[in-house]
Amino acid sequence: MITKHMIRTLMIETPTVPGNLGKVATAIGLVGADIGEVETVKVGPTYTMRNITVQVETEEQLNEIITAIEGLEEGIKLHTVSDEVLSAHEGGKIAMKSKMPIKSLAELRRVYTPGVADVCSLIKREPDKAEIYTTINNSVAIVTDGTAILGLGNIGPVAGMPVMEGKAALFDQLAGISGVPILLDTTDPEEIIRTVKNIAPGFGGILLEDIGSPHCFEVENRLKEELNIPIMHDDQHGTAVVTLAAAISACKSAGIDLKEAKVGQIGLGAAGAAICRMFMAYGVQVVYGTDKSEMAMNRLKEYGGQISSNIEELMETCDIVIATTGVPGLIKKEFVKEGQVILALSNPRPEIEPEVALEAGAAYAADGRSINNVLGFPGIFRGALNAKSKVVNHEMLVAAAEAIASCTKHGDLVPDPLQPEVHEKVAEEVERVARHVYVGV
Numbered sequence: 001m002i003t004k005h006m007i008r009t010l011m012i013e014t015p016t017v018p019g020n021l022g023k024v025a026t027a028i029g030l031v032g033a034d035i036g037e038v039e040t041v042k043v044g045p046t047y048t049m050r051n052i053t054v055q056v057e058t059e060e061q062l063n064e065i066i067t068a069i070e071g072l073e074e075g076i077k078l079h080t081v082s083d084e085v086l087s088a089h090e091g092g093k094i095a096m097k098s099k100m101p102i103k104s105l106a107e108l109r110r111v112y113t114p115g116v117a118d119v120c121s122l123i124k125r126e127p128d129k130a131e132i133y134t135t136i137n138n139s140v141a142i143v144t145d146g147t148a149i150l151g152l153g154n155i156g157p158v159a160g161m162p163v164m165e166g167k168a169a170l171f172d173q174l175a176g177i178s179g180v181p182i183l184l185d186t187t188d189p190e191e192i193i194r195t196v197k198n199i200a201p202g203f204g205g206i207l208l209e210d211i212g213s214p215h216c217f218e219v220e221n222r223l224k225e226e227l228n229i230p231i232m233h234d235d236q237h238g239t240a241v242v243t244l245a246a247a248i249s250a251c252k253s254a255g256i257d258l259k260e261a262k263v264g265q266i267g268l269g270a271a272g273a274a275i276c277r278m279f280m281a282y283g284v285q286v287v288y289g290t291d292k293s294e295m296a297m298n299r300l301k302e303y304g305g306q307i308s309s310n311i312e313e314l315m316e317t318c319d320i321v322i323a324t325t326g327v328p329g330l331i332k333k334e335f336v337k338e339g340q341v342i343l344a345l346s347n348p349r350p351e352i353e354p355e356v357a358l359e360a361g362a363a364y365a366a367d368g369r370s371i372n373n374v375l376g377f378p379g380i381f382r383g384a385l386n387a388k389s390k391v392v393n394h395e396m397l398v399a400a401a402e403a404i405a406s407c408t409k410h411g412d413l414v415p416d417p418l419q420p421e422v423h424e425k426v427a428e429e430v431e432r433v434a435r436h437v438y439v440g441v
């Protein structure tokens with residue numbers, strides 16, 4: 001079954017007679033669409049109204065469903081077709097809210113002036129007190145210049161805002177962190193660095209998001225040198241953590257030693273380069289790579305990786321293949337080798353659909369929806385902030401990968417991202433390693 005990416009909700013009326021819902025379901029199924037939720041909105045004496053969610057590949061397929069349902073007789077009526085994903089975004093997904101009630105003058109004076117002046121003066125005298133009396137230490141700036149939004153490319157920061165709001169929503173719900181989207185109207189590395197440094201006093205950490213390569217490398221390295229708070233480019237290190245966790249789990253299930261496996265990467269941009277470095281630092285002996293950019297290939301050589309001249313050659317050589325190109329369908333099913341592990345991580349659509357890779361002989365296959373940095377970044381920042389760490393370093397990232405792998409059931413590649421224990425475990429391990437490094441044990 002190919003994953004279908006368009007989700008629509010159909011409001012359908014059927015006479016309250018057994019068998020009518022079945023006719024609707026058959027009409028949808030014959031077109032090749034998938035049915036998601038079925039919600040009964042109203043059961044009347046003569047008719048029943050339901051919202052049926054369908055997942056389709058294209059507009060044409062949606063139109064075929066509409067025609068098929070309209071063609072059903074016996075009083076079956078299609079009332080509306082709505083796009084619930086779009087509706088869910090109306091007004092945006094996040095808000096800055098007060099934690100304090102302000103309903104009386106006494107409360108107003110406590111929360112704001114004149115009371116607040118004493119708190120300001122205290123922080124002026126003792127700057128460390130900002131950690132206790134402000135939200136700074138629990139806030140992370142989610143910074144993008146819009147140059148590599150998902151696999152959609154350079155669509156600009158405003159078009160990328162739904163992703164940044166999504167990251168903020170995940171920070172809140174999975175780790176209790178206030179994530180604040182910051183959209184930059186520049187793609188110049190120097191300007192990005194200057195801007196982030198100028199806003200840094202308001203944050204306990206900085207998450208760089210969907211900033212394309214190669215400028216993301218300089219931006220991240222310089223900010224790490226010049227600022228004293230945890231900084232992480234999610235597309236690089238968040239992705240590398242989760243990919244390493246998935247590879248550890250796949251190898252454990254398949255009885256292979258990851259360090260001896262031949263790992264191959266298609267796409268060596270922000271995500272690909274970091275995955276390569278992480279796997280090598282973990283102890284993987286050989287990492288092969290291919291990219292259409294010569295600069296990216298040179299980077300691979302610098303890291304000690306081996307170049308494959310094309311995708312076919314890489315697929316032929318490797319046990320574990322990781323793709324981060326942003327190009328849907330790039331890996332043809334004919335390239336898949338029996339028993340291979342294929343992680344096609346591009347969002348919103350992978351280089352090969354997991355179902356296609358499995359049918360073609362892969363032992364394990366997954367896409368960027370399940371192997372996603374959502375499993376890493378909330379807990380990594382929770383742990384770093386709890387430890388009052390000034391950095392996010394390699395040891396903390398490996399601890400996060402091992403924590404994710406330890407929460408994964410045998411036969412799965414990664415755990416369910418909505419399982420709170422996963423994020424708690426990642427946070428706990430990252431905090432433990434960060435504290436260990438700090439006290440210099």
Ligand SMILES: NC(=O)c1ccc[n+]([C@@H]2O[C@H](COP(=O)([O-])OP(=O)(O)OC[C@H]3O[C@@H](n4cnc5c(N)ncnc54)[C@H](O)[C@@H]3O)[C@@H](O)[C@H]2O)c1
Binds near residue numbers: 151235239266369
């Ligand atoms: N699942 C996740 O958690 C996750 C996280 C980060 C990025 N990603 C996905 O990875 C993809 C890349 O993101 P990025 O931030 O690394 O972008 P990027 O622009 O930094 O890197 C993309 C790289 O792919 C290369 N490439 C493009 N087309 C190619 C082709 N036909 N053959 C070989 N190489 C090709 C480019 O030259 C570039 O080096 C995106 O689709 C993104 O959604 C997924």
Ligand SMILES: O=C(O)C[C@H](O)C(=O)O
Binds near residue numbers: 148150151163234346
């Ligand atoms: O944001 C995501 O869902 C994944 C990742 O950061 C991406 O850019 O694809």
Ligand SMILES: [Mg+2]
Binds near residue numbers: 209
């Ligand atoms: Mg991203």
